[in-house]
Structure formats: structure tokens, C-alpha cells
Amino acid sequence: MRIITHSCPECGTVVAANELEDNRVMKCPREGCQEVLRFDDLTEEEQEFFLDNRDQYQI
Amino acid sequence: MRGVLLSGGTGSRLRPITHTGPKQLVPVANKPVIEYAIEDLKAAGVTEIGVVLGHKGREEIQELLGDGSKYGVDITYIVQGNPLGLAHAVGCAREFVDDSDFVVYLGDNMLRHGVSDLIESFQSDEYGAGIALQEVSNPEAFGVADVDDQGTVKRLVEKPDDPPSNLALIGMYVFSPAVFDVIEDLEPSWRGELEITDAIQSLLENGYEIDSHVVTGWWKDTGKPEDILEANRLVLEDAERSLRGTVEDGAEIRGKVQLAKSATIESGAVVRGPVSIADDVTIEDGSYVGPYTSIGENTRIAGPHIENTVIVGESEVTTNGRIIDSLIGRAAQVESAEGMLPEGRRMVVGENSQLHL
Numbered sequence A: 001m002r003i004i005t006h007s008c009p010e011c012g013t014v015v016a017a018n019e020l021e022d023n024r025v026m027k028c029p030r031e032g033c034q035e036v037l038r039f040d041d042l043t044e045e046e047q048e049f050f051l052d053n054r055d056q057y058q059i
Numbered sequence B: 001m002r003g004v005l006l007s008g009g010t011g012s013r014l015r016p017i018t019h020t021g022p023k024q025l026v027p028v029a030n031k032p033v034i035e036y037a038i039e040d041l042k043a044a045g046v047t048e049i050g051v052v053l054g055h056k057g058r059e060e061i062q063e064l065l066g067d068g069s070k071y072g073v074d075i076t077y078i079v080q081g082n083p084l085g086l087a088h089a090v091g092c093a094r095e096f097v098d099d100s101d102f103v104v105y106l107g108d109n110m111l112r113h114g115v116s117d118l119i120e121s122f123q124s125d126e127y128g129a130g131i132a133l134q135e136v137s138n139p140e141a142f143g144v145a146d147v148d149d150q151g152t153v154k155r156l157v158e159k160p161d162d163p164p165s166n167l168a169l170i171g172m173y174v175f176s177p178a179v180f181d182v183i184e185d186l187e188p189s190w191r192g193e194l195e196i197t198d199a200i201q202s203l204l205e206n207g208y209e210i211d212s213h214v215v216t217g218w219w220k221d222t223g224k225p226e227d228i229l230e231a232n233r234l235v236l237e238d239a240e241r242s243l244r245g246t247v248e249d250g251a252e253i254r255g256k257v258q259l260a261k262s263a264t265i266e267s268g269a270v271v272r273g274p275v276s277i278a279d280d281v282t283i284e285d286g287s288y289v290g291p292y293t294s295i296g297e298n299t300r301i302a303g304p305h306i307e308n309t310v311i312v313g314e315s316e317v318t319t320n321g322r323i324i325d326s327l328i329g330r331a332a333q334v335e336s337a338e339g340m341l342p343e344g345r346r347m348v349v350g351e352n353s354q355l356h357l
Helices: A018-022 A044-052 B033-043 B058-065 B086-091 B116-121 B178-185 B196-205 B226-236
Strands: A005-007 A012-016 A025-027 A034-037 B002-007 B048-053 B074-079 B100-106 B109-111 B127-135 B143-147 B153-158 B166-177 B209-214 B218-222 B252-254 B257-259 B270-272 B275-277 B293-295 B305-307 B322-324
Touching: A005 A025, A005 B166, A005 B196, A012 A018, A012 B196, A012 B218, A012 B226, A018 A025, A018 A044, B002 B033, B033 B058, B033 B100, B048 B058, B048 B275, B058 B074, B058 B226, B074 B252, B086 B166, B086 B178, B109 B166, B116 B127, B116 B166, B127 B143, B127 B178, B153 B196, B153 B209, B166 B196, B166 B209, B178 B196, B218 B226, B270 B275, B293 B305
Parallel strands: A012 B074, B002 B048, B002 B100, B048 B074, B127 B209, B252 B270, B257 B275, B275 B293, B305 B322
Antiparallel strands: A005 A012, A025 A034, B100 B166, B109 B218, B127 B166, B143 B153, B143 B166
16 A cells, blocks of 8 residues: 655654545644645545545555 | 564454544553553664554544654654555555565564564575564464474464464564565455455465564553453552652552552552552542552542452542452543432443443
8 A cells, every 4th residue: 555644844753654645734733733725735646546546545 | 673563453342442542642551552662662662663553542542642752763654544454554654664574563462572583583685574473372372383393484374274383473573675565466355454464475475485483471462451451460560669659657558569659558558559540549548459450540549359450540449349360441430329319320321431340
């Protein structure tokens, strides 16, 4: 399974694509970090791959 | 080498304790389980640690560990989100480990002798991974490794009917970055998860050698209440006596008792170690606290006989009954029903509680 992640540019917290897609726009989950993370922060190819294979990222 | 500490999971086997917090924060000898893992990694020279978080307990774990500076380590958080398996959790750490070897530690596991030997045994130019094994009497219940005389793993078998050895996999691994490529090729198992044993098996099938290290000291997966009690017993057995708190004249203390600075054992109370008593705990007259008991912060013990029990904290135990082999969650009240009519036990019990009356 391809695992897609994104790192917060402010604090380095790594967030899995399924988490980003669930929220679309979210505050960085690191306590105290105010950075806003978006599913759109992933490359277009990553977004497309994730959405095409969304089922395998659900439990 | 960097460390990846897996701290997700729902803690379903530890309910109701985990209804209000992650299993990695349940205390053993008055210290959250996850702190033992951080200390083990630090002792092995691993000071850059990625803590993988699931859905449950994200804030609480971050609140406890912070940036890691209080433990002398540097922590990066990795949010896995959906619990898609241990191999998925490891895969989420790819950016963090940055193409280098890394050690994986399950955040609810405890290992008496830590992971130093496993790390030292692993030579990345020879092996794709290193696994920790322990001899067990019931290998049918575990993932089992078939190893040669040099400790090189030949194959892994999950819960075999006819085990090739009595060496079970425990929750500690060292990986080369090669594992990320095999994880990319893994398919979810029947339970919808990417399994770490499948990743190791794929490494073998791709021609990588797998090192193994047999753990001789105790190892505990603290996933169930009885495991917490057992881990508490094992840790307290190794504890040193330390009486920093107040012991009033007329109190009786024997054995290895750890008494925190602001805790008090009042006159007429009896404490027999090994016992751990946290800050702001009072053991009142007429109470007996016996071996293998840990009492968490801000708790009042007035009258009971307690043995082999973990009290998480913020509680009042004022019954004069006997409490043994018990795990009591935060802010619990255990009171006496004596004199109350009609006679009987009165309970407010949460979902998934277990009572033996």
C-alpha cells in the first residue's frame, strides 16, 4: 500500500493523507502549532492517487 | 539511529480504563507505560524519536511527552489517523527516519533489559531487519520465528498449529530503509491492516537476511488489566526502598516502599512493600497496603486492605473491605456500604467494567 504523508512546514509533524483528507483543512495536530494544513498541500498526483484508492485507507 | 514509538490503538482490552485516555498512559509503578519506552530508547542512545499517534489520546500523549526535552530526547509526532496496522504506522515514519536504519518500539510494551542488545546486534549492511524474540511456553498463540544456529531468521509463522520453535516475536524491531519498499507492496490482511509480520516476511522473500535477538529478561505487553498488574509487580520487584514522604510515629513500614515527597503514611497504617505511593497520597489509620500495590497521586486510603493493585490516582478508597488484584481508574470512589439499608452492594459501573463480587 502506498503511504502518503505530509510534514508540517512549521513544526515537522508528519500527517498521513487519510487524516488530511478526513479534515480537508485542519490545524496542525502538534500541540501549540498554529499552522494550517490542507489536503491540497499534497501534490496533485498524490491527491489523485489517494482519492482513486480511498477505500484502502479506510478501516 | 532514530526511534519510532508506536502509540496508536484503541486500548479496547483495557476498557473501561481506556474510555478516558490512551493505553500508553496507564501507570505501572506510578509511571505511564510510554515513559518506560522513551527511557529504554534513550538508554540505547536513541534520542531522535518519532511518536506515531492514532485517533485516541493524541492530546494527552503530547501533553505528557511534549518535545521530549524533559527526557533528554527530541520528539517528532507522526499522525497515522486510521488504525491501518503496524506496518502502516511504520510506513508513515518514512520521512522522519530519512533513509536511515531505525528501531521500532511498541508504546504499550515493556522490556526489562531494553533494546540496546537488539540495536547492537543489527548490522544494516548484513540485514534488512532485526527482530526481538522470547521463548514462550505456548508458541501457538504468537507469531513464531524459525531461526538457524546463528540467529538468522528463516521464516515467520503466525499462530502456527505446529510451531517450528518456541521463539515468539515481541514488539521490538530494527529496520533498514528497505522495509519501506516492501510496505508499499503489501496488501491489507483479512482484518484490513498492513501487518508488520507480512513486511518482515516480504523482506525475507526479497532476499534480505533478518537478524534476531532472544530477550532473556521479562517482556510485557500491557494490553490487558492483568498485564498491567503483572508489569506493576515486575517493576516493583526491582524497585529500591525510598522514603521521601512523611511516615508518622506508629505507622508500620516493611520492605521496599517508595513514598513520594508529599505523601503521608499516618499512625496506625501498615504498608508492606514492594509498594509505590505517589505524591499527595494519604494512607490513614487502619489501612493495610500490601505487596505489589501502586497508588497514584492525590489519593486517600482510609481503612481498606489492599494488595497487588494499581490505583491510577485522584481516588478515595474508604471501604474497610479487602481489595486484591484490582485496577482502579482515575477519580474512583470506593466506599463502605456498612450500615446502609437495605443491605447490598451499590455500584455505578462504566461500560466494559469487570467486577468479581
